[in-house]
Amino acid sequence: MVGLTSKLSRQHLFQWRRWPTWARAYLLLLPAVGMIGLLFGGGLILACLQSIGIIGILGDTQPSLAAYGAAFSHPELGRSLWLSFYLAMVATGLSTVISIGLALLLRSAGRWTTIACQITLPIPHLVGVAGILLLLSPSGFLARLLMALGWIQSDQDVPLLVNDPNNWGVLLHFLWKEIPFITLILLAVLRGMNPYYEHQARALGANPWQCFWNVTLPMMKPGILSASLIVFSYIFASFEVPFLLGSTRPRTLPVLVYRAFTDTDLGKRPEAVALGLILSGISMAVLALYLGLTAKSRQTYAERGDS
C-alpha cells in the first residue's frame, strides 16, 4: 500500500513538473487572484452597477447617471478632493524625507534600537488618534507641561493642533505612524544593498555627500517610490484619522463618502457609491503615474541579478 501511494504521488508530481511554467504559475496564483478578483473586482463592478442605478440597495431602481450628477455637484467635492490630496502629499513627502534620514542613521544600529524606532508600527491608528488627542488638545498633556514651565498663561495660548483648519493633528499623526513604516522598508532596502558600491564610489573620489547623492540615493530610489506609493494611497483613502483629528470643514473625501453612506436616507446610497468610485478612480490614476515613473528603473532592476 505504502509503496503504491508513494509511487502514485511521485508519478503525479512528475506530471506536475512537466506542466508548462505558465500553467503552474497560474494554478499557484489562482487562490489569491480568485479571492482578490471576487472581493475587490466583484465589489468594484457591483459598486459601478449601483452607482448607475442598475442594481439598488432597496431593489427597485432605474438606470440613471443621477448619482454622478449629485456627486459632481456636491458643494464640498472640490475642496474635499484638494484637502485629501494635500494631506496625503504633505504627510507622505515629509515622512519619506525623514525616513530616509532615519534609515541612514539606523543603518548600523543594533536590533533593539531599530525595534525602538519601529514602536508605532504595531499601534492601531485609533490608538494614535487617542494619544494625539490627549497630548495636543487645548487641555492636553503638552499644554499642561508648557503651563507648568510657565511658557504659556492659559489654555487659550496653546495653538490649536487638533480639529484645526490646518489639519496639524492629522499630519502629525500620519508622520508619527508612517515614518517607522517607511524607515523599516528603507532599512531593508539599505541592508540589501551591497556596501561595496559605496566603498567603490568613495575610492573613486566621491566625498560622503556625493556618495549619498550619486550612489546611495539612486540605488534606494525604487524602494523610496514604492514605500511612498503604499503610504500615499493609504493616507489618501484613510477615514478615521481625518474624521477624528481633522478639520470640521472642509472634510476629506473619505469622510464625505462616509457621511453619505451613513445618511439615514438610503436614496443617498448611489451618490455615496459614486463619490467612492471617484476616490478609487483617483487612486488608480496615482498608481498609473507611479508605474510610468518607475517603468525605466523597473527594467534596470529586474535585470540586475545581484542585490
Next chain:
Amino acid sequence: MDYLVVEHLTKQFQGHVAVHDLWLTMAQGEVLALLGPSGCGKSTTLQLVAGLLHPDAGAIYLEGRPMNHVPPERRDMALVLQRGLLFPHLTVGENVAFGLKMRGMNRVDRDKEAIAMLHRVQLQGFEHRRPSELSGGQAQRVALARSLVIGPKLLLLDEPLSALDANLREEMQDLILSLQAQTQVTMLIVTHDQAEATVMAQRIALMFDGQLRQVDAPERLYRYPCDEATARFMGGVNFFTVQAEQHQWHLPSGQHLTSSLAHQGPLRVTLRPEALRLYTDAAHLPDVPGNCLQGEAIANRFTGTQRRITVAIAPNLTLQVWGSPTQDIALGQSVWVYIPADALWGLPGEPCPPVAMPSPAVQS
C-alpha cells in the same frame, strides 16, 4: 624613496586580529601581489590602504605623505573589486566617468575621456549600455577603465579576476599588464591564486593569519621559501627532515644527499617536484654530481601538461616528481629519482625579513 610605505599596520575586528603589525613598501610603477588563503587579512589590508577602514595602529604613507587622516576620496587611489560592481543605475559611460564627475570635470570633457578609456579596454561603442547587459569579463574591463580614467596614484585590485572563467582570466591578465605597462601605474593586487600572483606581480607578499610571511620575487618564493607553510602555499609537496653535516645531509633511512648548501644539525628540507627527474634504468643515470634515490612508483597522475609520479623511497619518505606527460610509468615499477644538488632547500623556519626593493633579476 619608497612610493608606498605601510608601517606597523594593525586592525582588529571584535577581538579577532585581522591584520597584525604589517610592514610593506612599494616602489613607483611596481606591481605587487598580496597573496594568501581566504581570511588571511589581505582584503582588510587593501581596504586599510584605500582608507575604507581605519587602522587600530600603524601608518600608511603615499609619496611620503601620511594617509591616516585622509578620507578615501582624497587618496587618489582607485579600487577594482571582484565582480566589478558597476553602479546599476548608471550607463557604462556614466560609470567610467564617475570619478571624473566627482572631481568636478564638466560633462563634455569627462564623456570624451570615458569614451577614450573604453577604447583602451577594447569596449568602444559600449558607453550607452547598461551594466546588466554586459558579460562578466566586459563588466570587469569597464571597472578597470573606471579606475584608470582618474589616473590614480595607486591602483588597488581585490581578487579582480576570480569570478571569471580560466581562459578569460588569462586574457584579462594580459590586458591589465599591458595597461599597466602603458600607464606605469603602481598596482597592488590581492589574490588567493598563487599562479595569478606569479604571472602578474614583480613581487609577491605572502600573508598568513594577518601577518606577512615572506615578500619576494615570485621565482625566489618558489625556490627559496622561508618555511613549510609558505612552501606548501606555493605548491611545494616534498618535505622531510635530515641531519645535516655541512654538505652531507643524512636521511633517517640511512641514505645521504649531497647539497650545494652547508648546514649543521637537524634541518627541514623541501624539494620542488619539477626539479627532480625520474629514471627507470640505473644505467642511464646522468653522469653529473647529484643524488640518486631508488624507490617504487606508487601513484601516477596525469594533469594534461604534466605527469605527477609519487615514489616511495623509504617507509617514511615519499617524493613527488613532476615530469613530462609522455613519461608513463607503471605502478610498482622500480625507479631512480635524480635530485640535483642545488634543488635541495633547507627551510630557515622563520619569516624572512621583507625584501625592500624589487629584485632586478632572478638570482640563481
Next chain:
Amino acid sequence: MITLPRYGLITGAIALLLLPFLPLLIWSVAQSWFFPQVLPDQWTMIHWRQIFSPSSRIGEGLLQSLAIALVTTSLSLVVGLPAGRALGTLDFPGKMALKLFLLMPIIVSPLATLMGIQYVLIRLGLSGTVLGVILVHLMPTIPYMTLVLSSVFANLDLGYELQARSLGGSPWQVLWTVTLPLIAPGVVVGSLFAFLISWNEFLLTFIIGGGRVFTLPMVLFTLLQGGNHGLVAAVAITSVIPGLVFLVFASRALQQDHALGGLGNV
C-alpha cells in the same frame, strides 16, 4: 567618529515616537485630572476594572478582534504562499499585470468596493457577521502577504529543494523540512503585517460588520466620540498589547531584509 550626534538624533526620534503614550498611560489610571495639573491628584484602577467587566463588552471586542485577526492571517497565509511562490520563482506571461492586480486593494481606496461587497453580503446573509468581516479583511492582507512572500521566494535558493529531492525527499517532505524552515522568517513577517492590518482595521469592519461585529477598533472609535478619557486610554493601551507582543516575537525575523524588501519593490 560621528556616533554621539547620531545617537542623540536616534534617541530624540524614539522619544518623539513614545510621547503620545505618556498621556495615555497617565489617563488610564487617573481618577480626576483637571486642566493645569501636570499629574492627576487622585489615582484609580476603575478604568482597567471596567475593561474586564462583562457589562462593558470590551472583553468581548478584544476576543472577537483576536479571533478575526488570527483567522484572517491564517487564510491569507494559505492563499499567499502559493501566490508568493509563483511570483517569486517563476517567469510567465502576464506576471507584472497579475502582481499589479494583487496589489490593487492596498493602493485603491476600498470605500466604493466595500459598498459593492456589502450589496452581495446582505443578500447572502453575511453582512453583519464575523465571516463577512473576515472575508473583507482578506482584501488588504492577501496583497501584503503575497508581496512579502514573493520577495522571500525570489531570494530563496531553489537548489536546496533540488538537493533534498535528490536525497529522496517527497515533495511534501521537502516542503515541510526544507522550504518552510528556509522561508520561516518571511512567513513570520508576512503574518505580522496581516495580523496588524486586520487588528487595526476600522472602516472595513464598520461597513461590513454593520455595528454588529464589535471589534476593539469599533469600541475605541465609539469611545473616542464620547468624553471618557480614562476609559479611552485604558482601551487604547489594551489594543496595543497583542501587536506589540507579535512585534517583539517577530523582531528577529524583521532583521531578514528580503521579507521587507518586498514592500520596497512594489
